[in-house]
Amino acid sequence: MNQHQTLSPAAELHANVSVPFNQAHAMPKSVYTSESFLAQEQKHIFAQDWLCAGRAESLPNPGDYLTMQIAGEPVIVLRDRDGAIRAMSNVCRHRMSTLLHGRGNTRAIVCPYHAWTYNLDGSLRGAPAMALNESFCKPDIALPQIRCEVWLGWVMVSLNPDAVSPSIALKDVENLVGYLDMSTYTETFREEFRWATNWKVLAENFMESYHLPVCHSGTIGGSCDLNLMTCPEGTTAFNYHWIVKNDTVPLALAHPSNTALKDDQRRITWLLAIYPSLLITLTPGYFWYLSLTPDGPGHVNVLFGGGMSADWMADPAAAENLATVKALLDDVNVEDKGCTEKVYRGLLSGMATPGPLSHLERPNFEFAQYLASRIPA
Incomplete structure (x- = not known):
């Protein structure tokens, strides 16, 4: 050998x-x-x-989104209500179902499993039938944010919080x-x-x-x-x-x-x-x-x-x-x-x-x- x-x-x-x-x-x-x-x-x-999710003009309106996977991590990229493009985890904070699939437009991010609902900034808006769980605190629950920057029209996303811009x-x-x-x-x-x-x-x-x-x-x-x-x-x-x-x-x-x-x-x-x-x-x-x-x-x-x-x-x-x-x-x-x-x-x-x-x-x-x-x- x-x-x-x-x-x-x-x-x-x-x-x-x-x-x-x-x-x-x-x-x-x-x-x-x-x-x-x-x-x-x-x-x-x-x-x-940094990975490229495409072009910023492909998400022209609030609620426009696309999904991708980075190193096995499901990611949502969307334009929020303030007009900014952001990225966040595409996994529900309840029983960990993936949330959105493909591309589209949505007013809110709704889990297809138990209907936990998130705002376009990733904050939790509502969760049915959770009032009896004393550990549940809605303000503390949100989809983790992921680095996202628009560079010369390109939407760039990174799981690394320390990646150089x-x-x-x-x-x-x-x-x-x-x-x-x-x-x-x-x-x-x-x-x-x-x-x-x-x-x-x-x-x-x-x-x-x-x-x-x-x-x-x-x-x-x-x-x-x-x-x-x-x-x-x-x-x-x-x-x-x-x-x-x-x-x-x-x-x-x-x-x-x-x-x-x-x-x-x-x-x-x-x-x-x-x-x-x-x-x-x-x-x-x-x-x-x-x-x-x-x-x-x-x-x-x-x-x-x-x-x-x-x-x-x-x-x-x-x-x-x-x-x-x-x-x-x-x-x-x-x-x-x-x-x-x-x-x-x-x-x-x-x-x-x-x-x-x-x-x-x-x-x-x-x-x-x-x-x-x-x-x-």
């Missing part, structure tokens, strides 16, 4: 990132397939860092792409689906555009040139690269009426991978994103949304343009699903071995460094 077969997945990962980038290989198979490594990810990453941790994102002002873009679709691959395989697929000409030959592969892709060094909070687009996908370019964007600003597509799992494609015309959570080593739950910039939304042909963008992205997703599920099937092979990385896969190596920084060897 050789040394690498005796290492834990975490130790294998740390060994993987101990070399310079120009000697780097893809991550070890075990970090994708191991149940024990996933448990470490849930504890040290998903329960600690996104506005501080991600200031470099604003410095990089602030000229496009993500807060002014409007989400027009939001979907959720589950793919048969590891969450990191899908994240890495987003982080590199090396695969575009081949995996996406039927859609966007012809709109970019590998020689025009730039993969600079990222930061400890995110990695990024950009593509200078040609006119093959005109909606990715600045609107003709936009005079604020100049030169390459009008045609650069940014790919932002905000750790651990918010993946944003940002163009002058439209945006789309994925927010990932693991569902076992072999499946990933995907929140997929997108929309358009303010000037393209104001265009008389907005509805037609939106339909064009959505149809394109749906086709891109079909291609990505096929590619990433093939990768996971390959990872299960006994003969599979991680190979050396291209210079266009620098973000993947930095992602591995991020994982290693969070998970002890």
